[in-house]
Amino acid sequence: MLATIGVDSTAELFAQVPEPLRLGRPLDLPAGMSEAEVYERLAALAARNADAEEQVCFVGAGMYDHYVPAIVDAITQRSEFLTPYTPYQPEISQGGLQVMFEFQTAMSELTGLPVSNAGLYEGPSSVPSAGYLAMAATKRRRFVVSRGLHPHSREALATYAVGFDADVVEVGLSDGETDAEALAAAVDGETAAVFLQSPNFLGAVERVEALGAAAKQHGALLVLATDPMTLGVLKPPGEQGADIALGEGQPLGNRLDFGGPSFGFFCATEEQIRRMPGRIAGETDDVDGRRGFVLALQTREQHIRREKATHNICTAQALNALGAMVHLAWLGREGYRELGELLVRRTAYARERLAAVEGVELLHTTPVAREFAVRLAAPVDAVLERCAERGIAAGYPLARDYPEYEDGLLVAITERRTRAQIDALAEALGDAIRAERDDFSVISTEKSSQGVA
Amino acid sequence: MQAERAQTIYEKSQPGRRAAVLPDAEVPEPPLAQLIPAELLRDEPPRLPEVAEPEIVRHYNRLSRRNFDLDSGFYPLGSCTMKHNPRLNERVAALPGHARLHPAQDPKRAQGALELMWLLQESLSEICGLPHVSLQPSAGSHGELAGLLLTRAFHADRGEERTKVLAPDTSHGTNPASVTMAGYEVVKVATNERGGVEMDDLRAKIDADPDQVACLMLTNPNTLGLFDENIAEIAALIHAAGGTLYYDGANLNAVMGQSRPGDMGFDIVHVNLHKSFSQPHGGGGPGAGPIAVSERIEPFLPRPQVVRHERPAGDGPRFDLDLDRPKSIGRLRGFQGNFGVFVRSYAYILSLGADGLAEASETAVLNANYLKARLAEGRAGERLPVAFERHCMHEFVLSGKPMKKQLGLATLDLAKRLLDFGFHPPTVYFPLLVEEALMIEPTETETKESLDAFAEAIEQILAEAEDDPEIAKEAPYTTPVRRLDEVKATRRPVVRWLPG
Numbered sequence: 001m002l003a004t005i006g007v008d009s010t011a012e013l014f015a016q017v018p019e020p021l022r023l024g025r026p027l028d029l030p031a032g033m034s035e036a037e038v039y040e041r042l043a044a045l046a047a048r049n050a051d052a053e054e055q056v057c058f059v060g061a062g063m064y065d066h067y068v069p070a071i072v073d074a075i076t077q078r079s080e081f082l083t084p085y086t087p088y089q090p091e092i093s094q095g096g097l098q099v100m101f102e103f104q105t106a107m108s109e110l111t112g113l114p115v116s117n118a119g120l121y122e123g124p125s126s127v128p129s130a131g132y133l134a135m136a137a138t139k140r141r142r143f144v145v146s147r148g149l150h151p152h153s154r155e156a157l158a159t160y161a162v163g164f165d166a167d168v169v170e171v172g173l174s175d176g177e178t179d180a181e182a183l184a185a186a187v188d189g190e191t192a193a194v195f196l197q198s199p200n201f202l203g204a205v206e207r208v209e210a211l212g213a214a215a216k217q218h219g220a221l222l223v224l225a226t227d228p229m230t231l232g233v234l235k236p237p238g239e240q241g242a243d244i245a246l247g248e249g250q251p252l253g254n255r256l257d258f259g260g261p262s263f264g265f266f267c268a269t270e271e272q273i274r275r276m277p278g279r280i281a282g283e284t285d286d287v288d289g290r291r292g293f294v295l296a297l298q299t300r301e302q303h304i305r306r307e308k309a310t311h312n313i314c315t316a317q318a319l320n321a322l323g324a325m326v327h328l329a330w331l332g333r334e335g336y337r338e339l340g341e342l343l344v345r346r347t348a349y350a351r352e353r354l355a356a357v358e359g360v361e362l363l364h365t366t367p368v369a370r371e372f373a374v375r376l377a378a379p380v381d382a383v384l385e386r387c388a389e390r391g392i393a394a395g396y397p398l399a400r401d402y403p404e405y406e407d408g409l410l411v412a413i414t415e416r417r418t419r420a421q422i423d424a425l426a427e428a429l430g431d432a433i434r435a436e437r438d439d440f441s442v443i444s445t446e447k448s449s450q451g452v453a
Numbered sequence: 454m455q456a457e458r459a460q461t462i463y464e465k466s467q468p469g470r471r472a473a474v475l476p477d478a479e480v481p482e483p484p485l486a487q488l489i490p491a492e493l494l495r496d497e498p499p500r501l502p503e504v505a506e507p508e509i510v511r512h513y514n515r516l517s518r519r520n521f522d523l524d525s526g527f528y529p530l531g532s533c534t535m536k537h538n539p540r541l542n543e544r545v546a547a548l549p550g551h552a553r554l555h556p557a558q559d560p561k562r563a564q565g566a567l568e569l570m571w572l573l574q575e576s577l578s579e580i581c582g583l584p585h586v587s588l589q590p591s592a593g594s595h596g597e598l599a600g601l602l603l604t605r606a607f608h609a610d611r612g613e614e615r616t617k618v619l620a621p622d623t624s625h626g627t628n629p630a631s632v633t634m635a636g637y638e639v640v641k642v643a644t645n646e647r648g649g650v651e652m653d654d655l656r657a658k659i660d661a662d663p664d665q666v667a668c669l670m671l672t673n674p675n676t677l678g679l680f681d682e683n684i685a686e687i688a689a690l691i692h693a694a695g696g697t698l699y700y701d702g703a704n705l706n707a708v709m710g711q712s713r714p715g716d717m718g719f720d721i722v723h724v725n726l727h728k729s730f731s732q733p734h735g736g737g738g739p740g741a742g743p744i745a746v747s748e749r750i751e752p753f754l755p756r757p758q759v760v761r762h763e764r765p766a767g768d769g770p771r772f773d774l775d776l777d778r779p780k781s782i783g784r785l786r787g788f789q790g791n792f793g794v795f796v797r798s799y800a801y802i803l804s805l806g807a808d809g810l811a812e813a814s815e816t817a818v819l820n821a822n823y824l825k826a827r828l829a830e831g832r833a834g835e836r837l838p839v840a841f842e843r844h845c846m847h848e849f850v851l852s853g854k855p856m857k858k859q860l861g862l863a864t865l866d867l868a869k870r871l872l873d874f875g876f877h878p879p880t881v882y883f884p885l886l887v888e889e890a891l892m893i894e895p896t897e898t899e900t901k902e903s904l905d906a907f908a909e910a911i912e913q914i915l916a917e918a919e920d921d922p923e924i925a926k927e928a929p930y931t932t933p934v935r936r937l938d939e940v941k942a943t944r945r946p947v948v949r950w951l952p953g
Contacts, residue, residue: 001819001820001823001901002819004823004826004827005819005822005823005825005826005844006826007822007844010815010818010819012844013818013819013822013844013846014711014712014815014818015844016679016680016682016843016844016846017680017708017711017712018682018684018685020685021684021685021712021716021717022711022712023710023711023712023713023716026710026807026808026811027579027580027709027710027807027810027811028579028807029576029579029580029802029806029807029810030803030806030807031806031807031808032803032804032805032806032807032808032809033803033804033806035541035804037803038541038545038800038803038804039541039544039545041803042545042548042551042569042796042799042800042803043545043548043550044565045550045565045566045568045569046545046548046549046550046551046565047550047565048550048564048565048568049550049551049554049558049562049563049564049565049566050554050558050562050563051549051550051551051552051553051554051555052549052553052554052555053549053553055562057555059555059557059558061557062787062788063555063556063557063787063788065553065555069472069473071472071506071509071510073547074510075510075513075514075517077543078513078514078517079522079523079524079525080517080518080520080522080524080525081513081517081520081522081735081736082522082524082538082543082733082735083522083523083524083538083733083734083735084520084521084522084523084528084734084735084736085523085528085530085533085535085734085736085737085877086734086736086737087736087737089521089868089872089877089878090934090937090939091869091872091929091932091933091934091935091936091937092520092521092872092877092929092932092933093519093520093521093736094459094516094519094520094933094934095516095517095518095519095520096520096736096737098459098461098516098519099513099516099736101461101948101949101950102461102462102463102950104948104949105461105463105949105950106499106501108949109499109500109501110499114949115948115949116948116949118737119738121591121592121595121786122591122786122787123787124784124786124787125591125595125785125786125787132634150787152784152786152787152788153787155783155784156783156784156785156786156787158783159602159755159782159783159784159785160598160602160634160785162602162605162606162636162782163598163601163602163605163634163635163636164634164636165636205489205493207493231495231499232495232498232499233485233489233494233495234489234493234494234495235492235493235494235495235496236495236499248787255552255553255793256552256553256554256555256556257546257551257552257554257556257791257792257793258551258554258555258556258558258563258566258788258789258792258793259556259787259788259789259790259791259792260556260591260739260786260787260788260789260790260791260792260793260794261591261738261739261741261791261793261794263739273946273948279737280946280948281948282942282943282946282947282948283942283947283948284937284938284939284941284942284947285937285938285941286934286935286936286937286938287927287935287936287937287938288934288935290458290459290934290935291458291459291934292459292934292937293459293937294937294939294942296939296942296943296946296948297942297943297946298939298943299943301626302594302626302627302629302630303625303626303627303883304626305626305630306626306629306630306639307629307630307632307633307639308633309626309629309630309633311630311634312594312597312598312627312630312631312633312634313592313594313595314592314593314594314626314627315592315593315594315725315727315734315737315738315739315740316592316737316738316739317735317737317738317739318735318736318737318738318739319733319735319736319737319738319739320735320738320739322735322736326509326513328501329462329472329501329502329504329509329512330472330473330506330509331471331472331473331501332470332471332472332473332501332502332503332504333466333471333498333499333500333501333502333503334471334498334503335471335472335473335475336498336499336501337498338475339473339475341478341485342475342476342478344485344488344489345478345480345481345482345483345485345488346478346479346480348480348483348488349480349481367488367489367490367493369489384559388559388562393555393558396557415475415476418476418479419479419480
C-alpha cells in the first residue's frame with residue numbers, strides 16, 4: 001500500500017501536521033484489552049448501579065420503567081437497522097425511510113396533529129426547538145411557560161433562549177395545575193408561544209383547551225408537552241388546540257439507559273410544515289412508478305440551507321424511533337388504549353392507597369393519569385433511604401426542582417408495577433415515616449432533656 | 454435487496470388482530486370518567502395498526518432487507534466515519550445495570566454509571582488535549598450549539614458582547630445553522646490553494662471588526678481531508694482578537710493519538726461518538742456529541758457535571774452530579790445525556806487502548822491515501838481528479854468536473870451507478886467549494902481488498918460510460934426502487950399514511 005502511495009512509511013503521510021503539534025508520545029490511557037476483559041470491566045461497573053431489576057422502581061419524572069417487548073430488541077438489533085447512516089441515498093434506504101413514514105403516521109395519530117417529523121434528540125431539548133419555530137412563525141421573542149413543564153424542559157428553554165435573544169416568563173401552579181388567571185395575565189401581543197405540559201410534572205391532567213385560550217387570543221402558538229403513554233386515554237393535543245405537541249419518547253419502546261438515548265417527538269399543524277425541525281420522510285414514486293419514500297422538504301435542513309435552516313439538527317435518534325414504532329405496532333390500536341387505561345386505574349389505586357398511609361397526604365387533588373405527587377410528614381430523603389434499603393425506589397424527591405415542595409414525592413406507575421408492589425410501597429412509606437418520626441422525637445427528647453440539665 | 458411493492462404496516466392491519474397481551478388490572482376498574490373528567494378523555498383510540506406478532510416480525514424484516522448497511526458492505530461516506538461497530542458494545546450497553554438504570558437514581562446508587570461517565574470524560578480529555586469535558590450534548594450539532602453558547606457566556610462574563618462567528622466556506626452545514634441558533638451572524642472565510650484557511654482573508658475578516666469576532670469554527674483536518682498547517686497562526690490571530698476557537702470533531706478519526714486539538718490551540722471541541730468512537734449510526738442516530746474545553750471555558754459548562762471526590766484512604770473515590778455551577782449555561786437537554794452511547798464508546802476506548810486508537814487513525818490515513826492513489830490511476834485519475842493534490846488525512850475529495858464535461862456524467866450518476874455495484878456512494882456535492890465533489894472516507898476498518906474492489910468498480914463504471922453514458926444516467930437498476938421523484942415529495946408533501 002505504501003508503494004502505491006509512493007511513500008516509505010505512514011509517518012510521511014502525517015508530515016502535513018507541523019512537528020510541534022504532533023503528540024510524539026502514547027496517549028495516557030490504558031493499553032487495549034481483550035473482549036472478555038472489557039466485558040468484565042463494564043459488567044463490574046454495571047453491578048454498582050441499583051437498576052430496576054434490583055429495586056422496584058416508582059421513579060418517573062419523564063422516564064419510566066415500562067416493559068419493552070422482546071420484538072423491539074430483535075428488530076432494532078438487526079444490522080440493517082443498526083448500522084446504516086442517515087438515508088441520503090433513498091434507493092438503498094427504503095427500509096429506514098418507510099419506518100420514518102410509519103413512525104410519523106403513528107405520532108400524528110397519537111397527537112391528533114397532521115404533521116410529525118422523524119424525531120428529535122429527546123424530550124426537554126424539543127421544547128426550545130418549538131420555541132425557535134414559534135419565533136419564526138410569529139416574529140416575536142417572548143415565551144410564557146407553565147411551572148408544570150418538566151424542570152429540565154424549562155431549563156433547556158432558558159439555556160437556548162439566550163441564543164434566541166428571547167424572554168421567558170414563568171407562570172405558577174395552583175393545586176397542581178397551571179394557574180389560569182396568572183397565565184392569561186402573562187400572555188400578550190409579544191408572546192411567541194405558550195408552553196404547557198399535560199400530564200404536567202406533578203402528574204396533573206391540565207385543562208389545556210381552557211388554558212390555551214389566552215394563546216389563541218393573542219396569536220401565540222400553543223405548545224403542549226405530553227407523555228405518549230397517556231394518549232390512548234387522554235384527549236389528543238390536536239383536539240385541545242395545540243399547534244405543536246412534543247415530548248419525551250422513551251416510554252415507547254426505549255429502555256431507561258440512565259437517561260438516553262431515547263427520542264423526542266414533534267408534531268404540528270399543517271401550517272408549520274415548512275418550519276419543522278429535523279428530518280421528515282415523504283411518499284413519492286420512482287421512475288418506474290413504484291411507491292417509495294425519500295427525505296422530504298430537505299430545503300429546511302442545515303445541509304442545504306446552512307445558516308437559514310429551520311434548525312441545526314443533523315444526526316438524531318432514528319433507531320430509537322424505530323423502537324417506538326415496533327412497540328406501538330405490538331401494542332396495536334386496542335392494546336395501546338388498554339395500556340393507557342391500566343395505567344390510569346393502577347395510578348388511581350396507588351394514589352388512594354398511599355393517601356391512606358399515616359404521614360402521607362396528596363400534594364394536589366387534580367386528576368392524574370400515571371403519576372402523582374404526595375407530601376410526607378418526615379424528611380423525604382431519609383424516607384427514600386429507608387425504602388431503598390427494602391428494595392424500593394419510592395419516587396422522585398420534588399425538592400430537587402421545586403423548593404416550595406420540600407416535602408414532596410412524585411410517584412410513577414407503569415404496567416410493571418403490580419398491586420402487590422404498590423401495597424409494599426404503601427407499607428414501606430408508612431414504616432419509614434413512622435421510624436423517622438420516632439427518631440426525631442428521640443432526638444427532640446434528648447435535646448430538651450439536655451436543655452433541662 | 455427486496456424489490457416487492459412497498460406496503461405500510463397500516464395497510465396490513467385487520468380489525469381485532471393484535472400482538473400484545475397485557476397484565477390484568479388487579480385493581481378496581483371504575484369507568485375512566487370517574488377518574489378523569491370526560492371532556493379530557495379521548496373519544497376514539499388512535500388508528501394504530503392491528504397486526505399479530507408474526508406479521509410484525511415479517512414486516513420489519515422485509516423492510517430491513519430494503520436497507521443497505523455497514524455490515525453488508527463498504528460505506529465510504531466522507532465526514533461520516535462509517536467504521537465497524539463492535540457487537541461487544543451492544544452487549545455491555547444492554548446489561549441491566551446500564552439499560553434499566555433510572556436517570557434520576559440517587560447518585561450513591563448509580564456509582565458505576567457515574568464512574569463510567571467520569572472515565573469517559575477523562576479519556577476524551579486526554580484524546581482532545583483539553584482539561585474538561587461535558588458529555589451532555591446529544592450529537593455533533595448539539596455540541597456546536599453548546600460551544601457557541603459557551604462562547605457567548607465566556608464573553609458576557611468579561612462584559613463583552615460579540616456578534617460574528619467565522620467559518621470556512623468548506624464547513625459542515627450544521628456550523629452556520631448552529632451559529633444562527635446561537636444568535637450570531639456567520640462570516641465566511643475563503644479557502645487557499647492548498648485547501649486550508651486563506652490567511653489573508655482571515656486577517657481581513659478579523660481586522661474588519663476584531664471586537665465583534667466571537668469565534669472561529671474549524672474542522673482540522675478540514676472537510677477536504679487536509680490538515681491546516683497554519684493552525685497555530687490561526688489560533689494566535691483569533692485569540693489576539695479575543696475570540697474562541699471551536700473544533701468540529703467530525704474528522705477527529707484522523708488524529709487520535711497523533712495530534713490533539715487542545716495542543717493546536719482550540720478552546721472547545723465536540724466529539725462525535727457515533728463517528729470516531731464506533732457508536733452504530735442507527736440509520737440517523739442515536740449519537741452523542743460530548744465537548745472538551747479549555748480551562749477558561751470550564752466555569753460555563755452545562756450542568757450537571759460528573760465530579761469525583763476523593764475520600765479517606767481505603768474508601769475509594771465517590772462520584773456525584775454537580776448541579777451547583779453558578780456560571781453554567783444551564784442544561785441543554787434532560788438528565789445526563791445519551792448514556793447508552795457512552796457505554797459503547799467507553800467499551801471501544803478500552804478495547805483499543807492508547808496504542809490501538811493511534812493505530813486506528815494511522816490506518817485510516819493510510820487507507821485514505823491508498824484509495825486516493827488507486828483512484829489517481831487509469832480512467833479515474835483522468836476523469837475524477839483529486840481536488841487538492843497532496844497527501845490527505847483520513848478522507849479526500851475528488852472533482853467530477855472533467856467526467857461531466859467529457860462523458861456527460863454527473864457525480865450523482867456515478868453515485869447512483871455505484872449502488873448497482875453494491876457500494877454505498879461517497880458523500881456527494883460537498884464541500885460546496887469543489888465542483889461535482891465526491892468526498893471519500895474509507896476508515897481504518899476496511900481491508901485493502903475492499904478498497905481495491907471499490908477502485909475497480911469506479912474504473913468499470915467510467916469504462917462503461919465511455920461506451921454508453923446512458924447506463925449510469927439511468928442507474929440504479931438493482932435496488933428495491935430506482936431514482937425517486939424528490940421534487941414531488943417536497944412540492945406536495947405526503948408525510949403520513951391516511952386510510953383509503
